[in-house]
Amino acid sequence: MQIIIFGSPGVGKGTQAKILAAKLNIPHISTGDILREAIKNRTELGKKAKEIVDKGELVPDEIMGGIIKDTLNDIKCKNGFILDGYPRTTNQAEILENIFKTIKTEKHYLIKLDADDEIIIDRLTNRLVCNKCGNILNNTEVKENFSCPVCNSVNSYAKRADDEEDVIRRRLKVYHKTTAPVFNYYRDKAEIIEIDGSLPIDKVTEEILIRLC
Ligand code: AMP
Numbered sequence: 001m002q003i004i005i006f007g008s009p010g011v012g013k014g015t016q017a018k019i020l021a022a023k024l025n026i027p028h029i030s031t032g033d034i035l036r037e038a039i040k041n042r043t044e045l046g047k048k049a050k051e052i053v054d055k056g057e058l059v060p061d062e063i064m065g066g067i068i069k070d071t072l073n074d075i076k077c078k079n080g081f082i083l084d085g086y087p088r089t090t091n092q093a094e095i096l097e098n099i100f101k102t103i104k105t106e107k108h109y110l111i112k113l114d115a116d117d118e119i120i121i122d123r124l125t126n127r128l129v130c131n132k133c134g135n136i137l138n139n140t141e142v143k144e145n146f147s148c149p150v151c152n153s154v155n156s157y158a159k160r161a162d163d164e165e166d167v168i169r170r171r172l173k174v175y176h177k178t179t180a181p182v183f184n185y186y187r188d189k190a191e192i193i194e195i196d197g198s199l200p201i202d203k204v205t206e207e208i209l210i211r212l213c
Contacts, residue, residue: 001026001080001212002105004087004190006183007113008175009168010120010127011197012204015136016113017084019205024212027076031085033134034067035059036160054161056170058088058178065095072099080106088179097189110190111208112183113197117172124168131156 001024005013014030021028035053038046045067049059068086071077087093100108126139133151147154162171186192193211195204 002100002108003080003082003212004108004110004186005082005084005113006110006186007197008115008117008120008180009171010124011113011115012201013084013113015201016111016204016208017082019201020208021082023205023209024080024082026080026082029068029071029077029081029083029086031064031067031083034071054167056162056167056174058174061089061091061095064088064092068092068096069099072103078104087182090182090185093182093185108190109193109212110183110186111193111195113195113204115197119198120172121165121168124163125165127163128157128159131158 003020003026005017005020007013014032017028017030020026032053035045035049039050039053040046045063048063052059064086068083072081083096087096128137128139128142129135130137130148130151130153132153133148135148135150137146137148137157142157145154146157148156162168193208195207195211197204199207
C-alpha cells in the first residue's frame with residue numbers, strides 16, 4: 001500500500017504515520033526525520049539543510065527529489081510505504097509522479113489531516129521529542145525522572161529547534177502558501193481520505209483505517 005500523509009506541520013502526520021506503518025507493516029518515510037538525522041551527523045546534506053530547516057523554510061526541490069528517489073528505490077519500500085512530509089511543493093509532487101512511473105505502483109492513497117492553526121501552535125509549542133526513539137511527548141506529561149513510555153529512557157527529551165513559536169508561524173505560512181495547493185494536484189491522481197486532525201489520536205487512526213479498508 002502506498003500512502004502519502006498530508007497536512008500542516010503539527011497536524012499529527014508523524015504520529016499517525018508511525019502507527020499506520022506498524023499496523024500495515026510498511027516503512028514510514030519522513031523527510032523531516034531524514035534531514036534531522038543528516039543535520040545531527042553533520043553530513044554534506046545536513047550542512048546544506050541546517051540553516052533552512054532551523055528557519056522553517058523548505059529545502060530545495062532538487063535536494064529533496066534525490067533523497068526521495070534513493071529512498072523509494074530501496075528494497076524496503078517494494079511492498080509499499082507511508083510518505084510523511086513529502087511532497088511539499090507541486091514540483092516535488094511531479095518528481096514523485098515520475099518516480100511512481102519507474103517503480104511498481106498500485107493505486108496510491110493521500111490522507112489529508114486538517115486542524116486550525118491555533119490548535120497547531122498550541123500543540124507544537126508544547127511538543128517534546130524523545131532523544132532516543134523519537135516518540136512525541138507533551139510538555140505537560142514530562143515530570144522529574146520522566147521515562148519515555150516507548151523506550152523507557154529517563155530524562156532524555158528535547159524540544160525541536162524549529163518548534164519555537166516564531167519558526168512555527170513561519171512553517172505554517174510556508175504550508176498555506178506553498179504546500180496546501182499541492183492537494184489539488186492529487187484530486188484526480190490518488191484515493192483521497194480527509195480526516196479531522198484535531199480529534200484524539202486513536203480516533204484519527206480508527207477513521208483512517210476504516211477508510212483505507
Ligand atoms: P517535518 O519534520 O516534516 O516538519 O520537517 C521539518 C523541516 O524539514 C521542514 O520545516 C523543512 O525545513 C524540512 N523539510 C522536510 N521535508 C521537506 C520537503 N519535502 N521539502 C522541503 N523541505 C522539507
